[in-house]
């Protein structure tokens with residue numbers, strides 16, 4: 564059920580609104596089949612504009628992520644099908660919807676890269692599971708990934724402590740390592756005492772926050788036990804703020 568939020572700030576733009584929408588930190592359609600029904604899905608206050616903007620980015624991201632996931636991985640159950648359906652005109656709910664799916668399909672097909680053209684420094688998918696059949700690739704927009712990583716970090720911070728990571732005060736940097744496990748961030752997070760937030764197989768967030776400033780910290784975000792993203796939250800210097 565959608566939560567109701569009013570008379571508070573949007574967690575994304577930090578502006579105050581009388582009426583707000585409920586935004587799922589991990590998008591509703593990204594939960595794989597088999598996610599326990601009775602688990603409360605994280606919802607946060609968002610203004611309509613931010614919610615719509617992020618919703619569009621998330622749809623685009625889900626299609627591209629879905630095309631690169633391993634169909635044998637149980638944690639992605641249903642996600643690949645949703646990506647394929649989103650590109651299938653036959654699944655359209657109206658003629659306009661079918662046309663949109665057709666256009667999206669054309670765009671993606673045009674963008675498919677043969678193995679020799681995939682950039683050697685490509686980091687997504689940086690899967691935890693080996694996917695032998697991986698032959699072709701589609702690129703994922705870095706800006707979209709950045710928006711998404713920030714959204715997750717802002718969201719889980721609000722869920723954990725109702726604190727806002729407003730852009731004028733905090734800098735959130737996304738980091739993607741080529742190797743999902745053998746990187747300084749994951750090693751450090753797993754070595755130290757860390758907090759874990761997870762729902763089913765869809766999402767797991769591990770973080771270490773600073774003792775003296777719990778809004779700052781380092782994050783590891785794992786999607787569908789497959790894709791690993793990292794982020795760091797820092798307080799902007801007073802000069803930057805000014």
Ligand SMILES: [Zn+2]
Pocket residue numbers: 573574575576577578609610611612613614
């Ligand atoms: Zn907003």
